[in-house]
Amino acid sequence: MTWIDPGSWLGLESSPYYKCLVWRDFAIDATYRPREVEPRWQARWQDAGIGEVDLGAAKRPYYNLMMFPYPSAEGLHVGNVFAFTGADIHGRLRAMQGYDVFEPIGFDAFGIHSENTAIKQGIHPKALVAANTQNFRRQLRRMGGRFSWSHTLDSTDPAYYRWTQWIFLKLFEAGLAYRKQAPVNWCPSCRTVLADEQVISGHCERCDSVVEQRNLEQWFFRITAYADRLLDHLPDLDWSELIKTAQANWIGRSTGASLTFSLIAPASGEIEVFTTRPDTLYGATFLALAPSHPLAAAIPTAEFRPKVAAYIEQAAKADPAEIGTERAKTGVLTGAFARHPLTKEALPILVADYVLAGYGSGAVMGVPGHDQRDFDFAQALGLNIQRVVAASADDIGPLHEAFTDESGVLVNSGPYDGLSVAAAKAAITARAEHDGFGAAKTTLHLRDWLISRQRYWGPPIPVVYCDACGTVGVPEEELPVLLPETEDYVPQGTGASPLASIPGFVNTACPRCHGPARRETDVSDNFLCSSWYFLRYPSHPEVTDRPYDPELIDKWLPVDSYIGGREHAVLHLLYTRFICMALFDLGLLPFEEPFRRFRAHGTITFQGGKMSKSRGNVVTPDDLFDRYGADTTRLYLMFLGPYQEGGDYSERNIEGIWRFLQRVHRLVKDAKSPPKTCASAHLADLHRVVKRVTEDLEALKYNTAIAGLMEYNNLLRQRTDPVSHQELATFTLLLAPLAPHLAEELWQALGGAFSVHSQPFPSYDPSLLIEDTATVVVQVDGRVRARLTVSAGTAEAEVRRQALALDSVQRHLDGAEVERLVFVPDRLVNIVRKI
RNA sequence: GCCGAAGUGGCGGAACGGCAGACGCGCCGCACUCAAAAUGCGGUGGGCAUUGCCCGUGUGGGUUCGAAUCCCACCUUCGGCACCA
Missing domain, CATH: 3.10.20.590 (Ubiquitin-like (UB roll))
Structure with missing residues (x-):
């Protein structure tokens, strides 16, 4: 029996376990049998509470978050395993680096997706979710994640959604939740409205149906009030750039001016337009109104009225598939004219469906010389095209397309000739303000978040309508508003939720006057459930009287590392930032930005395309777990390509990983009475691999970290000198975050104390690398x-x-x-x- | 159209101003075996060849002693947004 030296250079001197390391006869299987080894260690970890952390007592808290998964009926697919494995490796590394890592997992089980599956299969969503969740738990355990199982959440649990409703109430009380009639996106297949963010190129995010526009009264969250903060914080966030760019584009702040044009008799009134190019005001040759603009029907002269009415009617029932796509420009004259505020010319007013009702004021000034859409429109209808910006003062040839270069100078613009575009923007805006026909203005692409859904499977919106008192929030102490049990959960397409046909739910007493009242029957968007779950994890399940414990929030949040998919760039990740800012403003949270660091992992495709049930190409990991075990599956997915880029799933390479792990197993198994410590001649090699693997793991470059371990393994195997215990132990520690089960097995065989995952991660001495x-x-x-x-x-x-x-x-x-x-x-x- | 990412052997990928192709897959050869599998060892960008030499990182230019890497233009693929004035 031989005692191992602490090996201070490896950074192990602080480990209480390392000193206990003794050489002993190997207790290790002759062959690598993950199917036996893995469940054994998973059970042992669970018994020992590896992955659990004393949240109150933790000294170096590290919140390692991965995205709240929706427990689908198909179970975990390899894309999920890829995502979670990468995050889990990070958590395991941080734990070995001495942090108290909190790595929770939960189930985002409300929502249209669950409900649609339930309807299709004829199973009540509650039963379906229970079965799916069980299956997910099983698969997540098999994966070997270092999860804090005692803090698992389920968003469909009344003890959870009670607080989802509470957040709605807080926003409602603060005036950030409001109800209005508006043209909204309606999915005819899901039979509910959708938020703008859930409409992908005119199609429903969940079921891919073509989305229609309906004018309905709905609940909204005032996210636009936070647009500036959401945008202005972006540069300072340590987030993947692509997510920050996507959010900035989605918020779409553009600066310009709002200008007012007076109508010429016999019409009367004003038309307000928004433009980012006030410098081109002299180039305005017409005004165009969206078909649904209030004046579109009001101003046409008798001569033009029938044509305009027909155009508006046709536009209203335009092919929904074409909404949001670029079409040939059409429009009709109204016969009415507006006065140009500077030249005093009469500009014809038209109605055109290329003008969007929902953006700016629903009207534009047509500047065909310097806007391609206006140019196309003017050409199609034979309208005047006037050039007012040119590359140089003498470049005044005819235009064949709109001149949109902003580096030119003004021409044909009266007193503004010769000014740069930037100077003219300021000058003409100032003139508009001085003369009273306009002002500087900012517009957004971002719209308020439509939060209500006409569905069953979600948290009921906690509001009551009383004839005497109006719209009243359900008092906090009456939460949760329980989702009633019913078998009639299929939406009828009437525009009302299935809850509306449950009298026992609808009819209630007004909380204020106790008179008869009706409940809101819509449920809230699933993205509200997932906008705050990470606040609840640390407090769950002990804290029952508050959504989260302020002390735990102070200690554990903001989240240290969040790893997730890029598809949530403008959905979950934007909504969550908004909710946190709103809670901050209400004094309910001590921070505005919830995630210190966010990294987007890549996407796993299959045969070049997205993996989806509709394509019938979902690969589940159970088969891989059965054949190769979790460690091989983990390494294989991580070796597919750079973690932040993803890759195409193909089992071609898995044999290589399988062989690698077997060789590692054999290397330790075949070591006979190895020397204690690494010979000085091999120290540089040892320290080099520690450095390389550490740096690659830190940078989420898991593919090259694995390659580094393979190289080192090859080096050790081919070396004629005996491989020391120190080298084997170090190798095992480096492997531990990636292949946790095998590492545990090897560590035990090397005489290490349980658990390898409680050991300090090796460090290296740069001076030995020379x-x-x-x-x-x-x-x-x-x-x-x-x-x-x-x-x-x-x-x-x-x-x-x-x-x-x-x-x-x-x-x-x-x-x-x-x-x-x-x-x-x-x-x-x-x-x-x-x- | 706009924004973003990326184009490197038969394949996944590595290197990201200094030896291109690490690592792995596949393939070829050898050993072990009666044989096969497994395992081990060796080889493997293309071309010419006797040491060696030439070509080669999507295309075309440029910067540099030196470019896969930096700059400019273009092409292609993937992802996101898309009539946002």
């Missing part, structure tokens, strides 16, 4: 011609002497003189010939 010899590449005119082995730090003069003495160098020098010599110490000399 080699005493260096290979210097010798180039002639930039081409490699030879290599020199020199002692490290050899001076330029000596390297030059040796290099020039080489036959191959002389041959390529071919008698020419040396013009210059580039020298990079210990790496390269480049001899440049004089020609």
Whole structure:
């Protein structure tokens, strides 16, 4: 029996376990049998509470979050395993680095997706969710995640959605939740309205049906009030750039001016337009109104009225599939005119469906010279095209397309001729303000978040309508408003939720006057459930009288690391930021931004396409777990490509990982009475792999971390010197975050105390990485011609002497003189010939 | 159209101003075996060839002693947004 030295250089001196490491006869299976090993360690970890953390007592809290999964009927697919494994590796690394890692998981089980599946299968969503959740738990355990199982959440639990409703109430009380009649997106298949963010190119995010526009009264959250903050914080967030860009584009803040045009008699009134190019005001040759603009039907002269009415009617029932796509420009004259505020010219007013009702004021000033849409429209209808910006003052030729370059100068613009575009924007806006026909204005692409859904499977919106008192929030102490049990949960398409046909639910007493009242029957958007779940995790399930415990919030939040899919860039990730800002403003949270760091993982495709049930190409991990075990599956998915880029799933490479893990197993199994410590000749190799793996794991470069371990394994296997216990132990520790089960098995075989996952992660000594010899590449005119082995730090003069003495160098020098010599110490000399 | 990411062997990918193709898959050869599988060892970008040489990182230019890497233009693929004035 041999005691192992603490090995201070490995950073293990602080470990209470390392000192106990003893050499002993191996207790390890002759062959690598993950199917036996993995369940054994999973059970042991659970018994020992590996993954659980004392949230109150933790000294170095580290909140490692992964996205709240929806427990689908198909079960976990390899895309989920890919996502969670990457996050789990990060959590395991941080835990070994001495952090108290909190890595919760839960189930986002409300929502249209669950409900649609339930309807299709004829199973009540509650029963379906219970079965799916069980299956997910089983699969997540099999995956070997380091989850804090004691804090698992289910968003359909009344103890959870009670607080989802509470958040709605808080926003309602603050005036951030309001009800209005508006044109909204209606999915005819899901029979509910959808938020703008849930409409993908005119199609329903969940079922891909073409979305229609309906004018309905709905609940909204005033997210637009937070647009500036949501946008302005972005540069400072440590988030994947692509997510930040997507959010900035979605918020779509654009600055310009609001300008007012007076109508010319016999019409009367004003038309307000928004433009980002007030500098082109002199180029305005017409005004165009959206078909649903209030004045569109009101101003046409008798002569034009029938045509306009027909156009408006046709626009209203336009093919829904074409909504949101670019079409040939059409429009009709109204016969009415507006006065240009500066030139006083009469501008014709038209109705055109390329003008969007929902953006700006629903009307535009047509500047065909400098806006391509206006140009196309003007050409189609034979309207005047006027140039007011040019590359230079004498560039005044006819336009064949809109000139949109903003680096030009103003022409044909009266007193503003010669000004730059930027200067003219300011000058004309100032003029508009001075003369009273306009002002600087900012508009947004972002709309308020439509929160109500005419569905069954969600948290009822906690509001009551009373004839005497109006719209009244359900008092906090009466929450939750329980989702009633019913078998009639299929939406009828009437525009009302299935809850509306349950009299016992609808009819209630007004909380204020106790008179008869009706409940709101819509439920809230599923994204509200997932906008705050990470606030609840630390407090669940002990805290029952509040959504979350302020002390735990202070200690554990904001989230240290959040890893998830990029598809939520403008959905979950934007909504959540908004909810946190609103709660912050209400004094209910001590921070505005919930996630310190967010990294978007890549997408796993299959045969080049998205993995989806409708394509019938969902790959479940159970088969891989059965055949190869969780560790092989984890490594295989991580080895597919860079974690933040994803890759195409194909089982081609899995055998390589399987063989690698078997070789690792064999390396430890076959070690016979190894020396305690690493021979000095091999220390640099050992420290190099520690450095490489550490850096790659930190950077989520799991594919190259695995490659580094493979290389080191090959090195050890092929070495003729015996492999020391220290090298085997270090290798095992480096492997632990990636292949937790095998690492535990090997660690035990090496005599380590349970658990490998409680050990400090190895550190390295940079001074040991310095080699005493260096290979210097010798180039002639930039081409490699030879290599020199020199002692490290050899001076330029000596390297030059040796290099020039080489036959191959002389041959390529071919008698020419040396013009210059580039020298990079210990790496390269480049001899440049004089020609 | 706009925004973003990416184009490297037969394949997944590595290197991200300094030896292109790490690592793995596949393939070829060898060993072990009666044989096969498994395992181990060796080879594997293309071309020419006797040491060696030439070509090669989507295309075309540029910067540099030196470019897969930086800059400009273009092409292609994937993802997101899309008549947002």
